[in-house]
Amino acid sequence: MTPEAAPTVAGLPFVGRDAALAEFDGVLAAAGQGRGALVLIRGEAGIGKTTLAARAADRAAARGIATRFGACWLEGGAPAFWPWAQLLDAHARDLDGDELQRLAGDAAPALATISSALATRLPAAEARPGAQDPATARFALLAAVAGFWLRAADQAPLLLALEDLHWADVASVLLLAQLGSELADHPLVVVGTLRGDEVADDRLRDALAELNRASPLVLELGGLSAGALAELVRHAGEVVTREDLIARVWDENWFGSTKTLDVHVGWLRRKLGDDPASPGWIDTVRGVGYRFREP
DSSP states (O other), rough: OOOTTTEETTTEEOOHHHHHHHHOOOHHHHHTOOOEEEEEEEESSSSSSSHHHHHHHHHHHHTTTTTEEOOOSSSHHHHHHHHHHHHHHHHTTTTTHHHHHHHGGHHHHHHHHHHHHHHHOOGGGSOOOOHHHHHHHHHHHHHHHHHHHHHHHSSOOOEEEEEEGOOHHHHOOOOOOOHHHTTSSSSSEEEEEOOOTTTOOOHHHHHGGGGGOOEEEEEOOOHHHHHHHHHHHHHTTTTEEEHHHHHHHHOOTOOSOHHHHHHHHHHHHHHOOTTTTOOEEEEEEEEEEEEEOOO
8 A cells, every 4th residue: 555656764654645645545445345454643743643543534434434532641640551441431332231241252351450431331340360470461451452442343344543652651552563463354443643753761662663563554744844944945035924835845735733834943943043032044924924034
């Protein structure tokens, strides 16, 4: 599904907005035929990762594919597997007790350790005493959650979205890697969003690297900052409106907020050593756009 002419970033495919949506259409069509995929959307803060995931969910819904969203937590204090707990809880709410029991099966006690909905609704999900060591117990939990979603998708195609993986706990990412490696023969699409440049924790960085083993489709949303600078320099001395900058640098079908442009202009100013209070290179024309000062 990778475009033959697509340039690469760190060995991974680079595609734009329209191409990204076309890629999603291909992934969703394959899911309708029983073939799943792991899709990672990477890019800077504010570049439109969540919006792209939401558009993918809209396209999934149009094909009759249900979507579940979970998000990682920045501030700390969230339990392990937090985004997966959200996904499980959301799915459990849409199922009757018998359906939920069939999906959970013998794994119900393990699933109940992270899903309050399963713990509440399935009496058989009470924790069972055991002598498993922590590593064995964690492996069993990963297998239980992955198996739950594969069985659920085999009943009806699904799209799972996990947002902000750069804030994830290591266990959640390892679960994603395990599930991602088992998608080929199941109608399950799993989408993750992340900022590739904001992973400071070495263990989390290593866990994210494990996702490559699942051969994900990577949609790299980048290039706007450099393109914006080139466009401003090309029109040095002139005021370029925000709308024109986005249309010229990105494309006319841009669906993110125009405030995204502020993120990229701020990044450019930092790289140029510009002081926003007294800019030497990029002026802000309030309510209109930006001007690059002629040398």
